Amino acid sequence: MKRFTAVLAVMLLASFLVPAVSMAADAYPSKPVAGMVPMKPGGSTDLMARAIEKYWIKYSSQPMVIVNKPGGGVVGTEGVVRSKPDGYTLYLGYGSGHDIVMPSLQKMPYDPQKDLIPVARVSIHSVAIVTGAKSQFNSIKDLAAWSKKEGKPITTAVSVKAGAVDLALTAFGKAAGVNIVTVPFSGGAEAATALAGGHLMIGGGHPSEVIPHIKAGRFKALAVVLPQRDPSLPDVPTLKEQGIDVATWGSVKGVAAPAGTPKEVIQYLEGTLKKVCEDPEFRKTMENLSQPVMYQGSEEFGKFLKQATADYAEIIKRLNITIN
């Protein structure tokens, strides 16, 4: 019994020591880089991450490993914020709703601007307002008219609470005088599934999430919430074209590292991502995913994020949007 306990203790000890051994430091990168996706697999952020993962290895000596940590975006992002700033933990999807929209709506456990260093912007994509193919609504005007006549709320599927899609749809409702009730799911894929089943009246989503359903004849698009039309949905008018003064930045998707990451590491990551973004095959893949590549370097991306956050704050203030 004594010997058994001793063996047990040694084994337990040994298992605690394992991580300490593997932490040797060499020229960056000396081991695989973890790319944290704070959403479920299959959504738009996850798709972009997996496309980057595929082309990253062409330009870096170490692979990128995608880690999904779902939880409304905040949990996974906070995991990156609190991780060691050594360049081995990156946040993929920087510029999402919870980075540039949510801070204007609720208290955040970290500062999305100060606690993260922008590495590069990869893509911007719009938010589309869609409805089931058999729905009675054929335009934004129909929605407003129905809502005024019936006085009933319009149930709307959105990916997460207080995200870019939630905000776009809520802002639309406020500006158009339509009673929109957003129902959050855990990610765009799940929201689209519920809408496809006809369980909600309308939904919002990124092109990569709704275009497959549009092609399959299950959805029709009513509007795009961007200042101009989205190249992946060229036939769909913007809200502005339909007389509603609401336009957002849609969803921005970039890469970030925790604050405190050494400058040379950021430069390496920025350079590698630039090469990935210039790769024609990567561009083609992203186009197929309806996420056009719109690269920006670290400094520019930082300025852009400040502007986008201010713009969202302005919309939220102007339309008096609250989310609880």
Added chain:
Amino acid sequence: MTAIILMAGIFYGSMYGGSTTSILLNLPGEAASVVTCIDGYKMAKKGRAGAALGIAAIGSFVAGTIGILGMTLFAPAIAGFALSFGPPEKFSLAVVGLLMAVTLSGSSVTKGLVMMAMGLLLASVGLDPISGKTRFSFGVIELQSGFDFVTLAMGVFGLGEIFAGLGSFIKAEVATTKVGSVWPTLKDWAESRMAIFRGTLIGFFAGVIPGGGAVISSLVSFAVEKKVAKHPEEFGQGAIEGVAGPESANNAASSSSFIPLLTLGIPGNASIAMIFAALLIKGITPGPFLIQEHPEVFWGVIASMYIGNVMLLVLNLPLVGLWAQLTRVPFGLMAPVIILFTVIGSYSIQGQAFDIYTLIGFGLFGYLLRKLKFEPGPLVLAFVLGPMIEASMRQSLLMSGGSFLIFVTRPISLALIGLFAVLAVGQAALIVYKRFSTPT
């Protein structure tokens, strides 16, 4: 193409492998194998590990193959069924499945309900599924995404069992030395044949529903088997139907969960979503046009699944004898190895030492449960289904503007609740009848 088949293979292969550790070590590798622990581990303790493993392998093979056959023939027809499950239907299904398994499985309904409530409470730690705010984390960063399922299951099942074993060290050693027949006997086969068949049917339909289909199918199968069994009192004591049914169900479910992906382009669970992403990046859009645009992918995946199932049977059956011998290994040797693996396992999930402490904490909790004669099964199952129940209920209420009528005004949801009500009233009537008819 090969990458997709590889990923698919890993997915349904793990569903197969989950039963082995559940039966031998009381360690459910994934949520759908929790139910297998209840009777499977009891069988192993009685020296019938071989029979349990054998029937699990055969049941899985039969169910997997029938599942794929069903998919080959009826995939498009069944796809619409998957979409008809919105938040209210998912809520009713999860609640009814959980209540059925909890009230019908253990020896005491009250204790089962207590465990279920605790499981639901544990599940509420971490992120609020609707507002995205963290709850009950008390400022502990590691708790913000909640407890991890594998750590919880390994703690209350595996470690709890070992801690309990330490208390009765010598007794445990004696109990495991008789191995008995390695293969299922004819009697076993006769008893589990129908269970496999029913499990397959339940699994096939439940698997199509996006989100949690496999877990619910194993629950429902267990409950159904107990309901139709000639000797329901054997359940929980090592009834072979309690292994055959749920194991068949979760394998049929893992086959049929490909249906929404291949025919509608809808990923039903996290593993399938990985395959979904891999296909999209290759420029292939899964959905109704997949059969026409990329027939080689559609039929390739299905063909690979037929072959994969045969391979799993061929690989697993010869191992049954070997695995069964494992129960002969003295407890004193086995226990430290299991502890080592559970610790490594829980650490490796997220690479944080915090999970090891929670593992040990749950282990001690599991020990306590055993001493107080509480079944850990309902706790773990409630923990798995808790987030789904909560999210779908709140989504439903948002949809209905706060009215609970939404759960009874939609046909599928109403049918599920009605079915449970009939079963519950029947059960209650039976208990009352027994109490008054038997002279005391």
